[in-house]
Amino acid sequence: DEACVAVFFRRFLALQQHHLRALDAFLLYVLLTGALQFGYCLGVGRLCFPLWLPPVLTGGSLFLCSAVCLRIQINPQNKSEFQGISPERAFADFLFANTILHLVVINFVG
Amino acid sequence: MQVLSGCEVTISNETRELLLAAISEDSSVTQIFHAVGALSGFGLPLASQEALSALTARLSKEESVLATIQTLETASYLSQQADLSSIVEEIEDLVARLDDLGGVYLQFEEGIETTALFVAAAYKLSDHVGTEPAIKEDQVIQLMNAIFSKKNFETLSEAFSVARAAGSLSQNRFHLPIIVVPDGPAAVSHHQPVLRLQVTNVMSQILTQVSVKLDQAKSVSSKATVLQQLPFTLSGDFFELNFMNVKPASGYYDFSISVDGDKRFIANKVELKVKVSTEVGITNVDLSTVDKDQSIAPKTTRVAYPAKAKGSFTADSHQNFALSFQLIDVNSGAELTPHQTFVRLHNQKTGQEVVFVAEPDSKNVYKFELDTSERKTEFDSASGTYTLYLIIGDATLENPILWNVADVVITFPEEDAPSTVQSKNLFVPKPEIQHLFREPEKRPPTVVSNTFTALVLSPLLLLLVLWIKIGANISNFSFAPSTIVFHMGHAAMLGLMYVYWTQLNMFQTLKYLAILGGITFLAGNRMLAQKAVKRIAAEQSSRLAKYRTLR
Secondary structure (H helix, E strand, C coil), rough: CCCHHHHHHHEEEEEEEHHHHHHHHHHHHHHHHHHHHHHHHHHHCHHHHHHHHHHHHHHHHHHHHHHHHHHHHHCCCCCCCCCCCCCHHHHHHHHHHEEEEEHHHHHCCC | CCCCCCCCCCHHHHHHHHHHHHHCCCCHHHHHHHHHHHHHCCCCCCCCCHHHHHHHHHHHHHHHHHHHHHHHHCCCCCCCCCCCHHHHHHHHHHHHHHHHHCCEEECCCEEEHHCCCHHHHHHHHHHCCCCCCCCHHHHHHHHHHHHHHHHHHHHCHHHHHHHHHHHHHHHCCEEEEEEEEEEECCCCCCCCCCEEEECCCCCCCCCCCCCCEEEEEEEECCCEEEEEEEEEECCEEEEEEEEHHHCCCCEEEEEEEEEEECCCCCEEEEEEEEECCCCCCEEEEEEEEEECCCCCEEEEECCCCCCCCCCEEEEEECCCEEEEEEECCCCCEEEEECEEEEEEEEECCEEEEEEEEEEEECEEEEEEEEECCCCCHHHHCCCCCEEEEEEECCEECCCCCCEEEEEEEEECCCCCCCCECCCCCCCCCCCCCCCCCCCCCCCHHEEEEEEEHHHHHHHHHEEEEEHHHHCCCCCCCCCCCCHHHHHHHHHHHHHHHHHHHHCHHHHHHHHHHHHHHHHHHHHHHHHHHHHHHHHHHHHHHHHEEEEEEHH
């Protein structure tokens, strides 16, 4: 819906806080990397499947961890929904989830 | 001494005392056995009752089979006045200790030698005491199967024990096993109508003071009893019976024979398989060519064995070749169905031969028909003149037949003619198989992958640029120890990931991860707590400022 997208962008640009912006930049990076790898795999063919899987998984999970979890929790506007969890705690959770994710991915790759 | 009467051996008093002293509870059973045997052999007196009590006492301590057997032997040297019944009971105990192998063999686990020694000792003692040994007839048979199963012996003592057992089974007061041996193969025929048997004991000594009787003779195939209750007649060393007198049909017969004459005989009912052979004759041999369309009547030629049919017969796409014959017993005229009735066709030029089976119909007339269109695969479609042979054979036939009956010209349809008939040589080396190694997966050309690697790294640059633009503040970086530790720990964890990929396995990684993770967690906790404090302080101060401005 046009209106929805417009509202989304306006809200996005209105963001002032550095934290969120930096995070959004990171999210963009992850997204781009994942998309490029996906495109590469489609282009070359089926034989890169095992090589393709870790990047996709990593990308997707990172995206999920960062965008959804961390961002939501850090955003002060959402503070009402996350009473008990401080931004620091959210960050710690993010790091922990990341660690496990990398462990699993490296296990798969290696 | 008893055996070597001309040989004088003097025993000194010391030796005698030594031998007598050996008979005590302190010596082993073997020593008592040897001492008693020596004293008895030299004819020197010995105290049987003492020996008996020493033996009994020793036997309760030494439970081995060999010791018990030696006790039996020793007891047979002792005076009959002594009460040897407890030793005699040991025979029964020993029989219980024998191993039954498949219902055929009965032997001690110690081996044939021990079993043979047992048999000899048991019968010796039983003869001495006058009591029948507690060994049943089928047990004796199984013991014999075990003891006499070998023809070559490894040790002299084993051979000796087997010979002793044979001797004791041929001469004792209670059990005499009988062995019935046919003269040559157990087969009779018109040329040799008499079945000759020899009766011996275990030592192969011929027994003639016995009566041999045929209890019954049954045909194996028809299960009919052909003969009953007929005695064999003694002729020299053999017992004879003319079986052909009853004109039996050819085949196999089960004879049940019993030998009597002495109450001690055991294993004296014998089953024997006797073969009756005969001669076969081929009659009513008809060779014919049958027209497939059945428009022309078949031409039949009769041939008599062993002549060959004059002229040749043809089998081609219009005509089939047929052969029929009957097999009869020359002596009785009865129809026969031997096991092997083959028709062999031999190609004179190529050396090929094809063999078929002629089957009898319900009237026992054998028929064979050659249809060129049906049988062309067996012949490889090789046309030509084939010699026809008839092959008749069976175990009960004395005259197997190979008869060149006729020549058959077989013509196969032209289009199926083979190129050349090559004899299939199965033992030629086959083409070598090259092992195909698994080919490595195709990878995209290096250029493409390098380009792509650069492409993938480009978002990273974008990220850095964005971060700088946004102004991610590194200025807020406080150099508190916990912060440094946290960042170092975190970096170390990422480094560990790399090392895990290259070298470590999961367990080692988890171990290191636990350590590093713990440090990082503590440091991070500290750091974040400090940040939280600062943040809350900042918030409070800003709130305070707002509050103040409001006021």
